[in-house]
Amino acid sequence: QVQLVESGGGMVQAGDSLRLSCAAAGRTFKYLFMGWFRQAPGKEREFLAAITDNGGSTYYADSVQGRFTIARDNAKNMMYLHMNSLKPEDTAVYYCAARQYYSLSTNPGDYSAWGQGTQVTVSS
Numbered sequence: 001q002v003q004l005v006e007s008g009g010g011m012v013q014a015g016d017s018l019r020l021s022c023a024a025a026g027r028t029f030k031y032l033f034m035g036w037f038r039q040a041p042g043k044e045r046e047f048l049a050a051i052t053d054n055g056g057s058t059y060y061a062d063s064v065q066g067r068f069t070i071a072r073d074n075a076k077n078m079m080y081l082h083m084n085s086l087k088p089e090d091t092a093v094y095y096c097a098a099r100q101y102y103s104l105s106t107n108p109g110d111y112s113a114w115g116q117g118t119q120v121t122v123s124s
Contacts, residue, residue: 002025003025003026004097004114005022005116006021006023006094006095006115006117006118008020009118012121013122013123015086016086017083019082020081020094020096022096024077024098029074029098032053032098033105034072034097034099035051035105036096037094037097037108038090040093046092047061047106048061048064049064049068049069050070050105059104067084068081068084081094088124090122091121092119097115098111099111
């Protein structure tokens, strides 16, 4: 089972950019489809972006399309979420997740491994 650790969260102002990182422990990372999710207080976990094992295909939620970019570096066992033009409504705990099936998914239940999350707070 892969272990995931997010980092890079923090407090920023609206319009700022931030890059989140997800470090994966385990030799199977390069075979895993990955995703980013977030959860705000009182809300359900929300899909943001997903990427295939080789990084060749990506998929985004409408809410972040054009502002967020998912990427991975299999040589470093790392995944990233580049976030631009941040808004106060982007405030949430951000999670990376992994799934062992060869298809992109927006459903949190389809992911079997999760990080502990990193807090992103965007002030107006």
